[in-house]
Amino acid sequence: EVQLVESGGGLVQPGGSLRLSCAASGFTFNTYAMSWVRQAPGKGLEWVSTFSGSGGNTYYADSVKGRFTISRDRSKNTLYLQMNSLRGEDTALYYCTKGDEGFDSWGQGTLVTVSS
Amino acid sequence: QPVLTQSSSASASLGSSVKLTCTLNNRHSTYIIAWHQQQPGKAPRYLMKVEGSGRYNKGSGIPDRFSGSSSGADRYLTISNLQSEDEADYYCETWDINSWVFGGGTRLTVL
Numbered sequence: 001e002v003q004l005v006e007s008g009g010g011l012v013q014p015g016g017s018l019r020l021s022c023a024a025s026g027f028t029f030n031t032y033a034m035s036w037v038r039q040a041p042g043k044g045l046e047w048v049s050t051f052s053g054s055g056g057n058t059y060y061a062d063s064v065k066g067r068f069t070i071s072r073d074r075s076k077n078t079l080y081l082q083m084n085s086l087r088g089e090d091t092a093l094y095y096c097t098k099g100d101e102g103f104d105s106w107g108q109g110t111l112v113t114v115s116s
Numbered sequence: 117q118p119v120l121t122q123s124s125s126a127s128a129s130l131g132s133s134v135k136l137t138c139t140l141n142n143r144h145s146t147y148i149i150a151w152h153q154q155q156p157g158k159a160p161r162y163l164m165k166v167e168g169s170g171r172y173n174k175g176s177g178i179p180d181r182f183s184g185s186s187s188g189a190d191r192y193l194t195i196s197n198l199q200s201e202d203e204a205d206y207y208c209e210t211w212d213i214n215s216w217v218f219g220g221g222t223r224l225t226v227l
Binding site: 035037044045046047050059061095100101102103104105106107108109 | 148150152154159160161162165175205207209211214215216217218219220221
């Protein structure tokens, strides 16, 4: 059974940094693309970033490009999202997802709140 | 990049059927899309992928009541024999070479 468990969310001041983690199990982590998707309170889903399954290609939404960095540790089956220069509009529940042609598994999410 | 358009809300009676629509913009009208369900207070759940041909491929454990179809740039999610637990937000998703996009979501109310 696929399991994706996010952690690392919390309250951070504007301009601050946070690193999210997603521990993956139940599938061959190295062969699948992994992504982060976020949902602001009361809003819809927004794609944030994707790390390709093979190779090291990374992709970012324009709203986070230059501020967020996605990475993965294949030895730990873990996906990360380093978030710098955080803004109020980054406040959201951040989900870890598997796959790149349809996100076919979702974690439960970790909440990031950017506020002074 | 692709654009997906969904109605903001829909409603149908318990035990009836409902067909939700996700429309691709003209330039990307042949794209495959995925449907996701988000019940209140829960994480999204993957339902299926729907191709332009109308072929669909459901995720593991998705009930037979859920099906997909297509017509032109429209991709559909049909839910038959509506249950109370089907009351949820439904999002469509598609992807391009280096970007992924969601529709705005449809809130389904089961009457």
